[in-house]
Amino acid sequence: MSTAFDILLNGVALGSVYALVALGFVIIFKASGVMNFAHGSLLLLGGYLTAVLHERLGFYAALALAVLATALVAGAVDLILLRRLDPHATHVLTILTIGVDIALMTDLTRRIGGDLLSLGDPWGGSVSTFGGSTVPHTRIASIVVSLLVIGAVFAAFRFTAWGLSLRAAAEDREAAALMGIRLHRIRTLAWCLAGALAALAAVFLVAFPAPGLERTTGEIALKAFPAAILGGMTSPPGALLGSLLIGVTEALVAGYEAELSALGGGFGDVAPYAVMLLVLLARPNGLLGEKEAIRV
Amino acid sequence: MTAAAPGLRVRDITVRFAGLVALDSVDLTVEPGSIHALIGPNGAGKSTCFNVLSGIHRPEHGSVRLDGTELTSLAPHRIAALGMARTFQNIVMTSGTVADNLLLGRHGHSRAGFAATALRLPHAVREQRAQLERAREIAELTGLGTHFRTPVDLLPYGDRKRVELARALCLEPRMLLLDEPVAGMNAAERARTAGTIGELRTRFGLTVVLVEHDMGLVMRLADEVTVLDFGRRIAGGTPAQVRQDPEVRRAYLGAPSPQESA
Amino acid sequence: MSDRWVSGRQASGRRVSGRAALRRVGPARAAGAAAAVLLCAFPFYLDAFWLQVGLFSMAAAIGAIGLNLLSGTSGQLSLGHAFFLAVGAYGYVWLAGEPGPGLPPAVAMVLAVCLSGLAGGLFSPIAGRVRGVYLGVATLALVFLGQHVMVNAEGVTGGFNGRSVPPLEIGGFTFAETDPALVVLGVPFGAEERLWYLGLVLLAAVWFSARNLLRGRPGRALSALRDSEVAAAAMGVPVARYRSAAFVVSSMYAGLAGVLIALAFRGIVPDYFGLALSIDYLAMIVIGGLGSVGGATAGAVFVTALPLVMGRYADQLPLVAAPGATGHAIGPTEAARYLYGAAIILVLLYVPGGLGGLFRRRVRPPTPPVRQPKEQTP
Numbered sequence: 001m002s003t004a005f006d007i008l009l010n011g012v013a014l015g016s017v018y019a020l021v022a023l024g025f026v027i028i029f030k031a032s033g034v035m036n037f038a039h040g041s042l043l044l045l046g047g048y049l050t051a052v053l054h055e056r057l058g059f060y061a062a063l064a065l066a067v068l069a070t071a072l073v074a075g076a077v078d079l080i081l082l083r084r085l086d087p088h089a090t091h092v093l094t095i096l097t098i099g100v101d102i103a104l105m106t107d108l109t110r111r112i113g114g115d116l117l118s119l120g121d122p123w124g125g126s127v128s129t130f131g132g133s134t135v136p137h138t139r140i141a142s143i144v145v146s147l148l149v150i151g152a153v154f155a156a157f158r159f160t161a162w163g164l165s166l167r168a169a170a171e172d173r174e175a176a177a178l179m180g181i182r183l184h185r186i187r188t189l190a191w192c193l194a195g196a197l198a199a200l201a202a203v204f205l206v207a208f209p210a211p212g213l214e215r216t217t218g219e220i221a222l223k224a225f226p227a228a229i230l231g232g233m234t235s236p237p238g239a240l241l242g243s244l245l246i247g248v249t250e251a252l253v254a255g256y257e258a259e260l261s262a263l264g265g266g267f268g269d270v271a272p273y274a275v276m277l278l279v280l281l282a283r284p285n286g287l288l289g290e291k292e293a294i295r296v
Numbered sequence: 297m298t299a300a301a302p303g304l305r306v307r308d309i310t311v312r313f314a315g316l317v318a319l320d321s322v323d324l325t326v327e328p329g330s331i332h333a334l335i336g337p338n339g340a341g342k343s344t345c346f347n348v349l350s351g352i353h354r355p356e357h358g359s360v361r362l363d364g365t366e367l368t369s370l371a372p373h374r375i376a377a378l379g380m381a382r383t384f385q386n387i388v389m390t391s392g393t394v395a396d397n398l399l400l401g402r403h404g405h406s407r408a409g410f411a412a413t414a415l416r417l418p419h420a421v422r423e424q425r426a427q428l429e430r431a432r433e434i435a436e437l438t439g440l441g442t443h444f445r446t447p448v449d450l451l452p453y454g455d456r457k458r459v460e461l462a463r464a465l466c467l468e469p470r471m472l473l474l475d476e477p478v479a480g481m482n483a484a485e486r487a488r489t490a491g492t493i494g495e496l497r498t499r500f501g502l503t504v505v506l507v508e509h510d511m512g513l514v515m516r517l518a519d520e521v522t523v524l525d526f527g528r529r530i531a532g533g534t535p536a537q538v539r540q541d542p543e544v545r546r547a548y549l550g551a552p553s554p555q556e557s558a
Numbered sequence: 559m560s561d562r563w564v565s566g567r568q569a570s571g572r573r574v575s576g577r578a579a580l581r582r583v584g585p586a587r588a589a590g591a592a593a594a595v596l597l598c599a600f601p602f603y604l605d606a607f608w609l610q611v612g613l614f615s616m617a618a619a620i621g622a623i624g625l626n627l628l629s630g631t632s633g634q635l636s637l638g639h640a641f642f643l644a645v646g647a648y649g650y651v652w653l654a655g656e657p658g659p660g661l662p663p664a665v666a667m668v669l670a671v672c673l674s675g676l677a678g679g680l681f682s683p684i685a686g687r688v689r690g691v692y693l694g695v696a697t698l699a700l701v702f703l704g705q706h707v708m709v710n711a712e713g714v715t716g717g718f719n720g721r722s723v724p725p726l727e728i729g730g731f732t733f734a735e736t737d738p739a740l741v742v743l744g745v746p747f748g749a750e751e752r753l754w755y756l757g758l759v760l761l762a763a764v765w766f767s768a769r770n771l772l773r774g775r776p777g778r779a780l781s782a783l784r785d786s787e788v789a790a791a792a793m794g795v796p797v798a799r800y801r802s803a804a805f806v807v808s809s810m811y812a813g814l815a816g817v818l819i820a821l822a823f824r825g826i827v828p829d830y831f832g833l834a835l836s837i838d839y840l841a842m843i844v845i846g847g848l849g850s851v852g853g854a855t856a857g858a859v860f861v862t863a864l865p866l867v868m869g870r871y872a873d874q875l876p877l878v879a880a881p882g883a884t885g886h887a888i889g890p891t892e893a894a895r896y897l898y899g900a901a902i903i904l905v906l907l908y909v910p911g912g913l914g915g916l917f918r919r920r921v922r923p924p925t926p927p928v929r930q931p932k933e934q935t936p
Contacts (some may be wrong), residue, residue: 029691035691035694035695081903081907084907085906085907090690090691091629091633091635092844092906094635094691094694095840095841095844095902095906096902096903096906096907098837098840098841098902099841099899099900099901099902099903099906100899100903101899102837102841102895102898102899102902103895103896103899103900103903104899106892106895106896106899107896110888110892222698222833225695225698226695226699228695229691229692229695229696233691233692264706264707264709264710264711265709265710266706266709267706269702269706270702270703270705270706273698273699273702273703274699274703276695276696276699277684277696277699277703280684280688280692280696281683281684284687284688284689284692285692286692350792351791352788352791352792371791371796371797372788372791372792372797373791373794373795373796373797376791376792376793376794377794381792381793382792384788384789384792388785388786388788388789389785390778390781390782390785390786390789390790391781391785392778392781396778399775399778400778400779400782400790400793400795401793401794403775403778403779403793403794403795404793404794406775408774408775408776409775409776410771410776410803410807413770413771413774413775413776413777414767414768414770414771414774415767415770416766416770420774420775423775424774424775427775463793467793467794
């Protein structure tokens with residue numbers, strides 16, 4: 001039986017995971033003006049590496065290695081591929097990430113095949129009961145870890161030289177280049193960070209009560225697209241807000257599916273997109289996104 | 297319809313970007329048939345002013361009237377249809393040939409829609425041919441006749457600037473806004489463009505507003521000058537009057553001299 | 559007022575030279591004629607497999623030409639092309655079929671194309687003002703919402719299992735195996751042969767119309783939007799209207815492609831019209847070279863034929879296992895997808911004009927550096 005509290009908790013937990021992914025989108029977009037379509041395969045890569053390494057290394061070491069490896073792969077995409085192209089041709093760069101996604105995704109799905117992989121997380125299927133509600137520990141862990149990580153990323157935005165440069169670069173690429181900010185390094189670092197966040201998100205996406213890592217897990221990253229967009233691609237707090245909205249919407253629609261049967265079965269899966277379209281109708285640049293400056 | 301050159305009355309225009317005042321209650325009066333120069337140091341709000349006139353920016357308040365028609369509530373393409381054409385400070389060229397760019401300027405003077413064009417209906421074919429002739433006329437008028445079929449990205453800078461001007465002329469405007477028409481040109485090209493502007497004005501009875509850093513050109517060409525500084529109108533009058541104005545001297549003192557920065 | 563700009567004498571003097579130029583028949587036209595003859599001869603020499611490959615390629619080319627107008631020419635990133643294909647396909651099946659009004663298939667085909675255009679038009683509140691990646695993800699929403707409707711609106715779409723496609727019939731001639739039975743020059747004309755010629759006629763019409771559009775007034779306005787909306791607006795182009803119009807036109811081409819795909823498959827399911835299909839179309843126009851009709855066609859043939867041909871010749875290819883091989887071996891589908899991903903990356907990195915650009919590459923001097931004043935007045 002699902003109560004309103006369960007649904008809300010589900011939604012927030014889901015939203016916190018989406019936030020990890022959506023924040024990655026926003027960081028990459030701020031750094032290079034690209035919508036990273038390879039994010040789903042990066043997430044899958046992180047999950048897959050954790051899954052194959054945890055039995056030998058234990059969960060935490062496996063996760064650390066997976067996060068690092070995914071960060072490096074993401075950084076390599078920028079370093080080896082994107083850097084060769086005109087940084088202003090963002091359409092071309094975006095489509096390039098689609099090519100990367102197809103190649104990487106093909107390889108991962110071939111390796112995973114029809115298997116269902118466990119990531120060996122320490123929470124397993126354990127639950128606690130609070131006033132009649134059964135709460136899986138994975139949910140709590142996902143909220144806590146996401147909060148900590150997102151807090152750290154926000155602090156990095158505000159207080160580190162990298163964060164300051166990233167913000168300056170996003171404001172005005174040419175001016176930042178003139179001021180001597182080494183855009184290349186900032187960009188590659190941004191890609192690494194986004195990759196790391198995606199790998200981390202994989203853990204909570206496939207943890208209990210989800211069955212485990214499958215080849216379609218990467219598609220879940222697509223749900224973070226509307227989250228990032230409806231919050232505003234230029235705004236990290238927007239990504240957070242958007243993710244919570246999407247997570248809660250999805251949980252609500254799924255939780256009250258019986259009452260919403262007129263909308264068709266499984267509407268929870270597509271509700272985020274409907275919400276996003278409604279938001280874009282009112283605000284073409286998302287809730288907290290900045291309007292593009294007109295330069296002539 | 298009278299072909300008389302239109303006048304422009306700008307009253308109390310204010311524009312803000314993210315709290316920053318780009319234009320602060322600016323007034324500007326352009327007499328019909330005159331050449332009016334808008335000058336001021338970098339960041340004075342000259343381009344913003346042009347963007348307001350052509351409908352790209354909507355001012356917070358104030359009014360812009362072209363022969364009595366209020367422009368501030370109109371979309372850019374409507375303002376263009378009223379006979380206001382402009383060039384851009386940084387060249388904004390569409391891919392393709394000089395002809396393609398000039399034909400784009402003929403957009404408002406042609407009608408062929410998607411269906412007629414896709415099916416090559418006779419009237420669309422006829423119109424295309426007629427517009428091509430017009431575009432060629434204008435290319436020749438601006439000294440681009442020999443480059444008519446040349447892709448614009450193969451043209452040298454000065455010629456691209458000229459394509460901008462020719463494309464604006466293709467709108468058959470009554471009022472022409474020129475944003476730094478000679479910036480980046482060498483002395484010979486400058487003189488040539490200045491000659492063209494003067495000639496166009498007298499030949500077609502245009503009203504011209506231009507933003508320019510080249511003071512020599514401004515003093516020679518303009519009938520009247522308006523000076524902006526930090527979004528404010530600080531002076532106005534004939535070139536001779538403006539040159540003597542103490543406010544203007546103060547605004548330019550310390551700032552790079554206008555001749556050098558262009 | 560316009561008479562100030564040109565004198566009649568000058569205008570009439572030039573028209574002659576204009577006509578002379580039009581009469582000139584270039585080598586391109588000769589090559590086109592040769593290709594047309596060759597395409598018409600194929601059904602007499604190729605077996606059903608190759609005709610299928612060709613048919614799917616033609617349908618894809620029609621869709622790609624449509625997407626190219628939208629994303630290549632007017633610069634609006636769309637991941638929603640699969641949705642508009644689906645509207646055409648399901649529109650045809652429903653309009654011509656049972657349950658449904660059961661209209662004559664030819665009428666249903668025309669109406670299905672219009673229906674797709676209408677769907678594109680209904681998107682205009684978003685298409686008119688949402689830009690860049692925002693538009694890309696907004697169109698992505700169309701795909702997911704569309705698939706949701708396809709699965710759930712069982713009365714119209716047949717739900718998860720889809721519907722079978724009524725064959726096209728024009729004036730008593732059916733584009734199916736028989737009815738009437740037809741043998742041409744000793745070759746029995748079954749569904750593949752008949753649909754092949756239908757595809758050729760439709761593709762020719764699409765080429766004709768799309769090239770006219772690109773070279774005419776609407777095409778110039780659309781590419782001006784891509785290069786700079788601000789400049790386009792200042793030249794008198796109504797920006798929102800043209801952005802929306804690009805969606806309508808591109809959706810109509812997509813709708814036609816959808817109908818042809820439905821006819822070729824003889825059955826349609828929601829699964830087919832997913833994000834992967836949208837991405838395929840985007841890949842087609844990128845691999846082919848953005849902005850040209852020929853490029854879109856080349857890209858469509860490449861993306862469509864690659865997996866089919868690799869599947870057929872898997873046993874003769876090195877490193878590729880036969881379909882259905884056990885373990886994690888690289889099967890033909892995977893091999894095709896590796897190649898496909900790599901092709902996107904390699905074309906973007908090394909062939910800026912795409913496949914289409916390879917054929918019409920001209921020797922150009924490097925673009926002279928632009929001396930441009932860098933003042934940015936706010």
